[in-house]
């Protein structure tokens with residue numbers, strides 16, 4: 001392959017970002033995680049980090065980190081098995097295993113590395129791993145690299161998991177792998193049931209508690225405390241870069257397996273040991289959690305409920321999160337980026353998840369308010385006008401049995417409402433007729449005389465349908481896109497029947513309408 005061709009292979013497809021006019025990834029942060037942060041020169045509220053307890057910029061933690069630098073320097077410049085294992089390291093490892101309620105622990109430079117390296121040590125081709133299909137990429141990649149048989153199970157579905165456990169036989173060892181708190185949805189695995197099932201079927205449970213440690217459980221000790229599990233016989237992993245506000249990843253378990261990993265896990269043995277300052281930071285955070293968890297936790301829950309309520313009042317669909325995570329169901333990738341853009345323009349930093357991080361049309365915008373934020377800041381942003389402009393509309397059409405979901409805003413809806421109510425109502429019906437005739441859509445929703453709301457939705461649906469047909473897309477479009485495609489503004493007073501005659505509509509006729517796909521949710 002020619003050099004030029006080689007590099008061409010890596011050219012990014014930027015069409016989505018171009019359509020949205022916004023790239024939410026790799027924002028340039030220019031301050032520590034304070035009550036507000038500086039992003040690209042401007043003040044933002046940060047709802048995009050996993051700094052649950054707000055300790056990443058805590059003066060006590062920073063002081064502990066500085067002291068460790070004085071004592072040990074910035075690095076021991078060695079892998080832990082060689083000369084990278086300090087007294088501080090040994091103490092923190094012990095403290096962590098006690099904290100989460102396990103016998104023994106080791107610290108990897110990151111949890112990605114820990115999850116990635118674990119399975120190639122504990123599982124081989126004679127074994128099978130049954131894994132929740134929504135598990136984090138580090139677990140999935142780790143399992144894949146082990147060369148064992150893999151069976152995904154439906155997310156948090158215990159009936160399905162039990163079915164698989166009953167069916168399989170002949171493997172040396174069965175592992176059941178899941179996360180505790182699922183970070184895009186904010187829901188929690190039924191881990192007690194998983195552990196019971198594992199006991200019944202002689203399987204080893206493996207849990208990634210990255211978003212649970214320091215967050216769930218009465219004292220913030222994570223999933224085992226939360227689920228009331230004592231003497232856990234499985235393997236526990238967690239990131240130290242979220243509520244623990246540092247970096248690194250732990251694997252905890254029975255002493256024999258941890259000792260084995262200390263010598264045979266290449267992801268640990270051949271990688272420079274975690275830095276002394278980071279270890280001191282972890283150490284300090286664990287002390288703070290011991291002393292202050294109830295107050296810190298009270299804050300994050302209070303902030304979470306304010307944010308969720310504000311979004312729900314504005315018509316957003318949220319996931320059923322039972323943790324401090326608030327997650328907006330934002331539809332397709334473009335809608336997700338557009339919503340993140342809208343938030344960004346209102347100086348709110350959020351985390352948008354688009355395909356392939358999440359399934360098609362299951363985009364999410366995650367918001368986490370850390371305990372470092374002030375109540376005044378939360379109140380200011382929660383009461384701002386911004387979310388009230390944005391709305392997700394769900395419309396279930398009884399005739400077709402299809403649910404349509406649109407991202408729109410009150411402003412546009414108002415404009416439509418007025419237009420339809422007072423001026424163009426009859427034209428909507430004409431427009432439907434035209435669509436039925438020309439596009440051979442047999443089952444189409446009727447225009448209900450008594451429901452003005454339906455009329456409004458119908459108009460939006462009509463726009464959408466045209467746009468879907470025109471673009472021959474398989475996913476619904478946001479009102480923003482539709483307007484863009486139709487090249488109209490809702491202030492444009494062109495009656496709908498005139499719109500029909502515009503060139504874009506004529507193009508529609510040329511398409512093969514059998515390909516019409518109305519996306520089903």
Ligand SMILES: Cc1ncc(COP(=O)(O)O)c(C=O)c1O
Nearest residue numbers: 110111112136183210239241248
């Ligand atoms: C569930 C889960 N596991 C593992 C990781 C990786 O952790 P780390 O950042 O320590 O590598 C993450 C981080 O995004 C995570 O969310």
